[in-house]
Amino acid sequence: MSDLILVVPVYNEASRLDPAPWLEFLAADRSRALIFVDDGSGDGTLAVLETIRAAAPAQTSILGLPENRGKAEAVRHGMLQALAATVRYAGFIDADLSAPLSEVSLLQVELDARPAASAAFGSRVKLLGRQIVRSERRHYLGRIFATCASFALSLPVYDTQCGLKLFRNTPDVRAAFATAFRSKWIFDVELLARLADSAGADVASRIREVPLQHWEERGSSRLRMRDFLLAPFELARIRRLYPYRRR
Ligand SMILES: Nc1nc2c(ncn2[C@@H]2O[C@H](COP(=O)(O)OP(=O)(O)OP(=O)(O)O)[C@@H](O)[C@H]2O)c(=O)[nH]1
Ligand SMILES: [Mg+2]
Numbered sequence: 352m353s354d355l356i357l358v359v360p361v362y363n364e365a366s367r368l369d370p371a372p373w374l375e376f377l378a379a380d381r382s383r384a385l386i387f388v389d390d391g392s393g394d395g396t397l398a399v400l401e402t403i404r405a406a407a408p409a410q411t412s413i414l415g416l417p418e419n420r421g422k423a424e425a426v427r428h429g430m431l432q433a434l435a436a437t438v439r440y441a442g443f444i445d446a447d448l449s450a451p452l453s454e455v456s457l458l459q460v461e462l463d464a465r466p467a468a469s470a471a472f473g474s475r476v477k478l479l480g481r482q483i484v485r486s487e488r489r490h491y492l493g494r495i496f497a498t499c500a501s502f503a504l505s506l507p508v509y510d511t512q513c514g515l516k517l518f519r520n521t522p523d524v525r526a527a528f529a530t531a532f533r534s535k536w537i538f539d540v541e542l543l544a545r546l547a548d549s550a551g552a553d554v555a556s557r558i559r560e561v562p563l564q565h566w567e568e569r570g571s572s573r574l575r576m577r578d579f580l581l582a583p584f585e586l587a588r589i590r591r592l593y594p595y596r597r598r
Contacts, residue, residue, distance in 0.1 A: 353410075353436060354382035355517075357457065358429030358443040360422045361387050365395035367447050369569060370403045375580035376452040377410045384438075387446075388429040390416035423531075430528045434520050441524075442471075443481055445514030447569040454563050458517035465555045469524050472508075473515035474560040484567040496582055499542050503586035504593075506547060509560055511539045523549040523557070533592060534585045536578050544593035 361368065377383055387400050397413070406409040414429055426443045433441035439463060444450060450473055457472035475493075477482045477483045492532070493512065516539075518524040527545040532538040543558065550557035 353438045354383040355455070356378075356384045356386060356433040356438050356441045358426055358433055358435065359385060359387045359442065359454065360425035360429065360443065360447050361389050361392065361396055361400070361446045362419065362422070363392045363394045363396060364446045365392070365397060365399055368396065368399045370399060370406065372452055373403050374406050377407045381410070384410045386412045386414055386433055387433075388414045388416065388425040390425050391419040409493070421535050423535055426538070427528050427532065429524075430496045430518075432596040434518075434525050434528065438520055439443045441519055441520060442515070442517035446594070450513065450515040450563055450566050452484065454515060454565060455517065457564065458515070458561050461559050461561050462517060462519055465556070465559065467549075467553070468559050469519045469521045470561045471517045472510070472543075472558065472560045473513040473563045473566075475513055475566045476509060476562040479560060481562065482565045482567070483563065486568060489568060492579060496579070498538070499586055501584060502538065503590045504544055504547065505528050506543070508543065508553065511537070511543055513539075513563070513566070515563070516542075534589060537582060537585050537589070540586065541589050541593075544589050 373385060375384065389396055389400065400413050404413060410464070414427065414432060416428060430441060430443065440459060442458065454473060454590050458473060461471045462468055475483050475485070488581070496512065497510055501508050502534070523546060526549060527542055532541045546558055547554045
């Protein structure tokens with residue numbers, strides 16, 4: 352039985368996927384497992400994943416999806432597989448390790464300490480003593496987006512888009528991943544809306560944001576200006592779809 356399963360969506364990541372940190376993470380605790388979700392990478396990603404699985408076969412799964420449907424569906428399928436196991440915590444992390452694997456325990460500590468909490472979201476807050484390294488442009492675009500997301504959801508959330516999130520294996524979490532997300536690149540906002548919807552008045556104790564100690568932007572981002580400009584429309588749609596605030 353695994354205590355913690357991390358889902359890693361991977362798409363054409365051969366150049367930035369190094370087996371070493373993943374294998375260290377698994378070797379440090381045998382109750383941890385990884386599920387890599389690859390939906391049709393055309394580079395050498397699968398070969399790197401096979402290397403990891405060969406070194407830690409009992410703790411590594413590779414879930415291959417037949418066609419490329421984007422990060423949201425990759426994460427969702429991986430999470431459904433993880434949550435179907437008898438696991439205590441399941442979460443997801445970006446393959447570029449912008450949030451290093453050492454940060455996972457910060458989220459785990461939060462869920463350990465708060466039995467009522469079902470989700471811990473990593474949050475990239477530039478505080479003194481933390482290393483949150485990001486270009487100014489990405490930082491300020493991110494702040495504009497986060498402010499709009501907070502307004503759309505009527506929730507005081509600081510960072511919906513961080514690629515590291517951890518969940519307790521509870522019915523509300525399983526329900527939040529049960530059906531495809533309607534929005535593609537801001538599925539994190541929709542996921543938060545679903546969780547908030549089921550939490551109702553308990554939202555503050557169910558969903559916790561945890562400021563990360565380290566986060567570093569890596570490589571070129573696939574986030575395009577077009578997506579950023581379309582974001583307000585997607586946010587408005589999520590607001591309409593999940594009307595928990597008006598209950
Ligand atoms: N399986 C799968 N994974 C994807 C897909 N698109 C992105 N990912 C993964 O999702 C994670 C985050 O990727 P992106 O959202 O493209 O982020 P990025 O290019 O690092 O850009 P930042 O937003 O700056 O972090 C990485 O692990 C990607 O490999 C996809 O279509 N399928
Ligand atoms: Mg990244």
